Amino acid sequence: MEGHPRLVLLDQPPDRTIFLEEYQRRGGYQALAKVLKQYVPPQVVQIVQDSGLRGLGGAGFPTGRKWSLLKKEAPFPRYVIANSDEMEPGTYKDRVLVHHNPHALIEGLIIAGYTASAEKGIIFIRSAYEESAQVLEKAVAEARQAGWVGKNILGSAYSFDLVIHRSAGRYICGEAKGLIHALEGKRPHPNIEGHLTDAGLWGRPTVINNAETLAYVPPILKNGAEWFRNLGRSRAAAGNKIYSVSGRVNHPGCLELPFGTPLPEILEVYAGGMQPGYEFKTCLPGGASTRFLSRKDCDIEMDFESFEKLGRGYRFGTGAVIVFDHKTCLVGATLNLIQFFARESCGFCTPCREGLPFIRDLLQRLEEGEGEDAFIPMLRTMCGHLFQAYCAFAPGAATPVLGLVEDFVEEIQEHISQKKCPFKT
Amino acid sequence: MLPKETIAILQQNISRTEHPRELAVEVMFTLQKHYGYLSDEALEEGARLLGQTPLELEEIATFYEFIYREPVGKYVIHVCDGTICWMFNHQSVMDHISSRLGIPLGGTTEDGLFSLLPVCCIGYCDHAPAMLINGKLYGPLTPDGIDTILQELRRQGSSPREEG
Numbered sequence: 001m002e003g004h005p006r007l008v009l010l011d012q013p014p015d016r017t018i019f020l021e022e023y024q025r026r027g028g029y030q031a032l033a034k035v036l037k038q039y040v041p042p043q044v045v046q047i048v049q050d051s052g053l054r055g056l057g058g059a060g061f062p063t064g065r066k067w068s069l070l071k072k073e074a075p076f077p078r079y080v081i082a083n084s085d086e087m088e089p090g091t092y093k094d095r096v097l098v099h100h101n102p103h104a105l106i107e108g109l110i111i112a113g114y115t116a117s118a119e120k121g122i123i124f125i126r127s128a129y130e131e132s133a134q135v136l137e138k139a140v141a142e143a144r145q146a147g148w149v150g151k152n153i154l155g156s157a158y159s160f161d162l163v164i165h166r167s168a169g170r171y172i173c174g175e176a177k178g179l180i181h182a183l184e185g186k187r188p189h190p191n192i193e194g195h196l197t198d199a200g201l202w203g204r205p206t207v208i209n210n211a212e213t214l215a216y217v218p219p220i221l222k223n224g225a226e227w228f229r230n231l232g233r234s235r236a237a238a239g240n241k242i243y244s245v246s247g248r249v250n251h252p253g254c255l256e257l258p259f260g261t262p263l264p265e266i267l268e269v270y271a272g273g274m275q276p277g278y279e280f281k282t283c284l285p286g287g288a289s290t291r292f293l294s295r296k297d298c299d300i301e302m303d304f305e306s307f308e309k310l311g312r313g314y315r316f317g318t319g320a321v322i323v324f325d326h327k328t329c330l331v332g333a334t335l336n337l338i339q340f341f342a343r344e345s346c347g348f349c350t351p352c353r354e355g356l357p358f359i360r361d362l363l364q365r366l367e368e369g370e371g372e373d374a375f376i377p378m379l380r381t382m383c384g385h386l387f388q389a390y391c392a393f394a395p396g397a398a399t400p401v402l403g404l405v406e407d408f409v410e411e412i413q414e415h416i417s418q419k420k421c422p423f424k425t
Numbered sequence: 426m427l428p429k430e431t432i433a434i435l436q437q438n439i440s441r442t443e444h445p446r447e448l449a450v451e452v453m454f455t456l457q458k459h460y461g462y463l464s465d466e467a468l469e470e471g472a473r474l475l476g477q478t479p480l481e482l483e484e485i486a487t488f489y490e491f492i493y494r495e496p497v498g499k500y501v502i503h504v505c506d507g508t509i510c511w512m513f514n515h516q517s518v519m520d521h522i523s524s525r526l527g528i529p530l531g532g533t534t535e536d537g538l539f540s541l542l543p544v545c546c547i548g549y550c551d552h553a554p555a556m557l558i559n560g561k562l563y564g565p566l567t568p569d570g571i572d573t574i575l576q577e578l579r580r581q582g583s584s585p586r587e588e589g
Binding site for chain 1: 443444446447448449450451453454475477484485488489490491492506507508509511512544545546547548549550551553557560562
């Protein structure tokens with residue numbers, strides 16, 4: 001949007017890295033300096049809470065509220081973690097963000113660290129993002145050299161160390177509790193009871209935020225909660241959001257836009273519309289674990305609240321819009337999604353470990369023309385079981401399947417009646 | 426055995442941590458880089474460095490897709506089979522590489538240069554169809570483009586001075 005400030009993807013397209021000198025010239029680290037001089041931690045929590053910032057890794061939990069869960073009397077040491085283990089298919093915003101503006105994430109994490117009185121921060125980054133990991137290493141070294149990381153930052157009493165953890169793959173590591181086990185050198189099952197703010201990494205109080213979420217923290221502290229809140233396009237949404245658009249559009253890419261920008265505008269104006277010869281059929285609005293948008297719901301403002309209002313299992317997710325065209329088979333697409341989830345299931349709990357291969361088998365048989373009418377209620381039942389799983393992974397996996405069964409059932413029925421995939425010639 | 430200097434660096438890094446096992450993944454990556462894959466011998470060496478049992482390390486080694494517990498080629502080709510790459514016909518990419526190299530998915534060429542593996546969405550959806558080779562991104566892929574990439578790697582890989 002012309003004239004609307006971009007806060008984290010400062011260039012469009014965001015295809016180069018902004019290192020320390022330029023970041024500071026463009027106002028970087030002023031927020032951290034202000035925080036260290038003017039605010040005690042509860043004030044920072046209050047400002048972030050007032051700003052309306054929500055977790056942008058998919059769950060949308062209010063960031064200030066998450067920070068407020070850390071009890072004043074919680075023991076030390078405490079940890080803060082930036083989650084850049086972005087592995088939701090279709091989602092690549094954190095990669096672009098980290099590669100383009102690594103100091104935004106670093107400054108945000110230091111402020112989070114100060115707010116939690118944490119002595120150490122960890123940036124958890126996935127293996128496939130090795131190039132971004134190298135950019136981050138360079139940026140952390142710059143920040144350390146400049147005194148933004150280390151002992152007594154800016155002469156204050158606050159000291160903070162920062163390390164980068166390279167992961168070796170697997171979707172479940174992005175789940176906060178799985179991530180904790182991964183960092184502890186254990187098999188990354190998400191089986192930790194209770195709040196991580198009470199007992200997280202090594203049993204110590206831990207705050208985990210998504211990389212994009214943290215990157216918005218410095219502009220909020222610099223310009224105020226109300227300013228940030230007013231940046232949102234829709235009534236309820238605050239600030240900006242990076243939308244990563246992929247699929248059959250002319251210009252797939254990452255766009256930082258006012259939060260709540262309508263979907264048709266994102267697709268037509270910013271992503272350049274559909275590729276020639278392809279018509280829009282549907283999209284997954286926020287990554288693989290969101291629901292296919294039915295045609296009547298496509299004119300929607302892209303924010304958490306609008307999807308919550310729609311109900312029916314809709315979720316905003318990560319803002320990763322995957323566009324499907326009229327020549328793409330949704331049974332095949334859902335089969336691909338479920339193959340992903342079945343392979344990535346950590347295997348810890350039964351509904352997920354056993355349920356996903358069962359659903360995969362049903363979809364595979366439908367796709368190969370061996371489906372029966374009875375498969376449709378079976379898919380629903382099996383999806384129901386996935387909601388009994390231990391973590392949010394399996395319900396996420398069930399979400400696109402339920403979208404297929406409830407809003408695009410005619411595609412399944414065609415597979416059954418024609419005894420083949422109607423999209424294959 | 427790892428070179429003495431590498432062991433010294435790892436030991437130093439481990440001594441700086443509060444809990445040695447937090448470096449388990451880093452140690453496995455280092456061993457894998459040296460041996461080409463995480464062999465049984467490498468696993469035991471890693472466990473010794475971390476003060477863990479080989480079984481404890483095995484428990485996580487087998488979990489991660491970028492830790493190879495079996496021998497792999499000098500260049501490990503991970504073709505993305507995420508939803509967007511699927512839409513852009515990743516299967517034709519796999520089939521093309523498979524026929525060019527004469528190996529099935531999961532196989533390694535006889536000269537030990539290439540392995541072909543699938544990988545879940547690598548987060549380069551704006552470059553679909555895409556693949557990673559030894560951590561480097563290639564995409565959007567075309568049959569001609571793939572041939573050029575394989576030729577170039579074959580040339581580099583057979584040169585004696587080149588480090589893998």
